[in-house]
Amino acid sequence: MITIHGLKKAFNSNEVLKGIELEITAGKITAILGPNGSGKTTLIKSILGMVIPDEGDILIRQKNIKNQWNYRNEISYLPQIARFPENLRVTELISMIKDLRAESTDESHLIEIFGLEEYLEKKLRNLSGGTRQKVNVVLAFMYDSPLIIMDEPTAGLDPVALLHLKALIISEQAKGKTLLFTTHIMGLVEELADEIIFLLEGKIYFKGELEEMKSKYDPASLEKSIAMILEKEDYA
């Protein structure tokens, strides 16, 4: 689905990605892990074309995305922070995004799941952070895109919404979609991810299945495995 060759990115003198080689398999849920500042978000944003790489190529379905924008028709993105134009109503925002992507959508059941009916006519500035994040989830999942990318998808969600989001992720995978997410919550990774990419200081430290990582480092739990890697690298 996604192939990355020699991806490098530096912000001024700060090298964030130092030559990433990566292949993300279609139809799987992949989790990108790593300590703060390891380059997770930069990697995701490079795939989306929001960050422009210094070197290297990103191919989505064998097509190089450099200077392209059409490929984003195949991607849904759930960003980390949910902030929108303040004076728009929720319905207006949804119809605006629909307007931009000429695809068929099905947002009504998502609105129902997340209990957003009562907020539809409210202006976005009057919504709480969690409610905005729910709107964000609706925007990301209302399309039938083959690739869904999420940056810290659980931030700000209440436990009920979190359960719905997990169910949603699983059902999307069942439809044969590829999902990619970053998180710091290991429970979520153990519950959902098929594959793990562990980034450390801009390089891929480990890539493989969840079980593989656990057996390699600490079979007891993922959290401990990661702690072990970080301690071994003298990174804390």
Next chain:
Amino acid sequence: MLKILKYSFFDLIRSRWSLIYFLFYFISSISLLYLVGDLSKAMISMMNIIIILSPLIGTLFGIMYYYNSREFIELLLAQPVRRTAIFAGQYFGLSISLSLSFLLGAGIPFVIYGLFRSAEIWNFGVLLISGVFLTFIFTGFSFMIAVRNENRIKGFGIAILVWLFLAVIYDGLFLLSLIIFQDYPIEKLALVLTVFNPIDLSRILVILKMDISALLGYTGAVFNKFFGTQAGMLLSLFMLTIWTVFPALGFLYFARKKDF
């Protein structure tokens, strides 16, 4: 681009600030008209307000709007839309909505007062046009500054400095250089200096059109002498257009290369 424009325009036109901006112009223009009681005199006072205030509001709103819509821009960037379309849409959305507040606020009182029955209608038209130019120019400048500066305080500071420089300091330096070099033929220098300041340009444009030689000032007089009224107006219009295009293109250029 039109879709982005449409939404940012509607977002802005409903914001409180557009209304306040509209009311400000509305109230100033009504009070001037009824205090002065003369259409052309009120127009000259309005001109003095417009050439200072429109750039300031363009600058402030531009910088605030850009920084405020950062996350929204990120959301749009993840959509299948061309980058330049997003940024051009935001730029036109803000410039057009500010221009509309200005046009309606400054225009309606004059229309009520009987603008259409007077001979001043074209003069007033030129005044409005230069106000719109200034709004576009300074929105472009502030967007360009904002896209180049992650640090909001710094971006804000630079934008205000640009406004202050062009609206106030430039004239002072200009005058100073005229005094220092008064023994030399400096008409050409003065002309060049005027062309490099959009605020001066629009002032000259309006005064040339109104044909008030007493208000022309030194540069205006030089302008008039050099080009005559007609050509002088055309030249200043042309230069204002260049002034509009240059910051807007600069903004788009930097926005295309920026990481979000």
